[in-house]
Amino acid sequence: MTFEAEQLGESGTELASLLRDLRKRAGLSGGRLAARCNMSQSKVSRIENGRTRPSLVDVEQILRALDAPPELVSEVSALARMANTEWRNVRELRRKGLGTRQAELKSLEASSTHMRYFLLSMVTGLLATPEYVRASLAHSTADTSKAVAGKLGRQAVLYDASKRFTFVLTEQAVRWPVVSPLALAEQMDRLASLSYLPNVQIGVIPVGAPTPRTPLSTFTIYDAALVTIETTAGSLVLRDGRDVPSYLKEFAGYEEHALFGEGLRVRLAEWSAACRA
Structure with a gap:
């Protein structure tokens, strides 16, 4: 079949x-x-x-x-x-509206306890500054005001101590020039600041660091129940009990090779200084 x-x-x-x-x-x-x-x-x-x-x-x-x-x-x-697999192409996501997408993500975050984010090429909205959020949506021809407000409003969930967040970003995701150098430096400073939250772990895989496999896409794991995978063509949702554990294993491999805590903040300070220079 x-x-x-x-x-x-x-x-x-x-x-x-x-x-x-x-x-x-x-x-x-x-x-x-x-x-x-x-x-x-x-x-x-x-x-x-x-x-x-x-x-x-x-x-x-x-x-x-x-x-x-x-x-x-x-x-x-x-x-x-x-x-147990759901595909949403870009046309469908645009038709439903960017604001609706933010409401769906907010609902997922509200119903989950531990969320794991692997970010290959950009900073996620939960961690982004307002300027970064606006720039990330600049390509859209639709009205993005609701989407911007939705992304920024969702950030409040980071301060819910009953939830845990683990973010693993590539160096490319942190340093990609989505905004001007000064705004990018501010974005890096925000990452460093959020890394002090007790329920939030932020890690970065520097260029050249060994990883167990080559990452191909951005994905998010909600508890051990659901995975969303983002591609340029659309979004894939997996609920299969055999797929989710494989992504948990992949995420753990990236997490093992990322810089966290003070090591992360030292690296972010170096990159932020380079932007300001």
Whole structure:
């Protein structure tokens, strides 16, 4: 079974309908299936009605309870993997509006406890100065005022002591001239200042530092449940229980080779001084 990127958003509905049909063909009630899977009947109902996105483990439990043949297990499992993957192309993101995107990110941050950000080429809005935020959106032809306000408003979450943040940036992300040299120096000073927050860790991988692999994209991990990957073509969201751990492992590898604490602040001071010079 193969899928086009545009089908990813449809696969959740298709999976729910297919699981419901398989249960009915097996002659099982929702309650009997729930008992066989050690699930609540309400969860089975939510899965079959598309209100709850089942994990791959949930789907495998249901298929075993239905005595599904191997070829059907393989096909439904592929569909379940797609249902746990979401693709949003740039056109869709623009159509929904930059302000809406900021509201979605704020909701993700509010519902997460530990957030990990790997930043390949730019500073994220959570860490950015107002001038940097405005410059990062300068390419857009739409009204960016709501997006700027959204990005700056989201920064308040950094001061929520119940949450943890780990940012790993490449030297390129820190030093890329998104703004003028003086404004870039101010951005570096802000990174140094935020690194003192007890629940915020900021690390930088200097050019030339060894890394376990070559980074290809910016990504964010929300707890151990969801990964968002940013590309020039759009945004990919992964919820698969096999994908998220692989990104946690990749992030840990970059984290191991980054400068934190005083080492970070010394390096930022050197780069900031060079900008001001």
